[in-house]
Amino acid sequence: MASQGPELSPTAASLDGQLQDLFRALSTGFQKLDKVKDANRQSKQLEELTAKMREAKRLIKDFDREIKDEESRNSPEVNKQLNEKKQALIKELNSYVALRKTYTSALGGGRNELLDGGKGEPLIDDGVKLASSESSCLSLHVVQDTINIGEQTALTLKAQTEQMGRIVNELDTIQFSIKKASQLVKEIGRQLATDKCIMFFLFLIVCGVIAIIIVKVVNPKNKNIVDIPGLAPPASTTTNRRLLLALLES
Template identity: 55%
Template sequence: MSSLSSISETLGELDGQISDIFRALSNGFQKLEKIKEASRRTRQLEELTDKMRDCKRLIKEFDQEVKDMETVNDANTNRILNEKKQSMVKELNSYVNMKKQYVNNLENKRADLFEGPSEGAGEQNVLLASSMTNQQLVDHGNQMMDETDQAIERGKKIVQETIGVGTETAAALKAQTDQMSRIVNELDSIHFSLKKASKLVKEIGRQVATDRCIMALLFLIVMGVIAIIIVKLVHPNNKDIRDIPGLAPPAQTRKLLSYAN
């Protein structure tokens, strides 16, 4: 098999992408050796971890493509593809172990600042890695990548919950703002209504005062008429009191008319 592209174009593309990531990881770890500042080393490790995560995803896609083509390819081709996949996994795990070793070294250096150097810790880690089989290295690398993925998922969940809380808080603040605006508008309407009512009460008061004056005047007129009627009835022959039409005695009027005739 000269190239994976002759078997599958997808496998060829995946193999090329994975190879590019492996070269980037190799150069990245070489660069990491030359970095002395702790913060820069930490950032470089984070970038390398992202590349390893992408590589793991591509290897899974490569494995799925190999499984999909098992029924099409012959046994020899399937064997070669599986060996290629195992080689990719082994190389990725080697970088995972290198990253873990760098992380442990950083942690040990930080601990040495407070507790002093621990003798034999680095040698113990090297011996532990060298005593593991290839399958154990693969399993250990997969476990580390799974733990990293779980930590990322937990971080995403926390971010989503934070965004949800922020959205609910913003909605509640908007609702309260709208409610305050409505209250202010209602208070303005009430104030306007009170001013209008006060003006109307004043107008009614003035009208009532005018009506009372008119009623008092009418009362005086009526009382005067009644007084004249009473006096006229008591002294019908009083010439000083002017006759009121319709109230003079009828008999006397007829008498005066007979005298005239």
């Protein structure tokens, strides 16, 4: 029942060799057990086989520790093959444990505890635990990684939510500023329009005054042009005197 597997380290290869020797001894022992008819001899031989199975269980645990120590130095493919090798060893041991239980039942349930060393710890349970220990550790690591990822995601979402809130507040402030700026521009536009109208009317008045002055200077005898107060030429002194004498004589 020897098994083929990957290249092993010296320690792992030594453990595998010891296990193969034990498995051959167990196979031979159970074959001989079929030929034993005496119940006491069967019981004694079962005790010897049980001791060999306990030794095989201990070696499998040592093999498991060895491949775990080498795990960081091996490639994923090699680690996979080593784990498959370990599972094959456990499966083979459990097959012998099942045979032992069959013979123990035939001899009577009262001897079962004696064959298990009086500890109530069947080898098959330990084998199953050994086979599932790595799977349990991996599951715990996956769960812990999932929890860590969930916490990190929650923190990231919280930070993004706060950042979005700040952006919304800044947009509200910018919108309010734009609205105020638009109102100010409209006010300035209205003031400029009013100032332009006033300046236009003043410009027209100034142009009219300038035109009247020019015409008055060019043609001072034109009676159709009304004198502008403060711009009419002063009356001569002689003319004033004559007017005054005429008033006195009359």
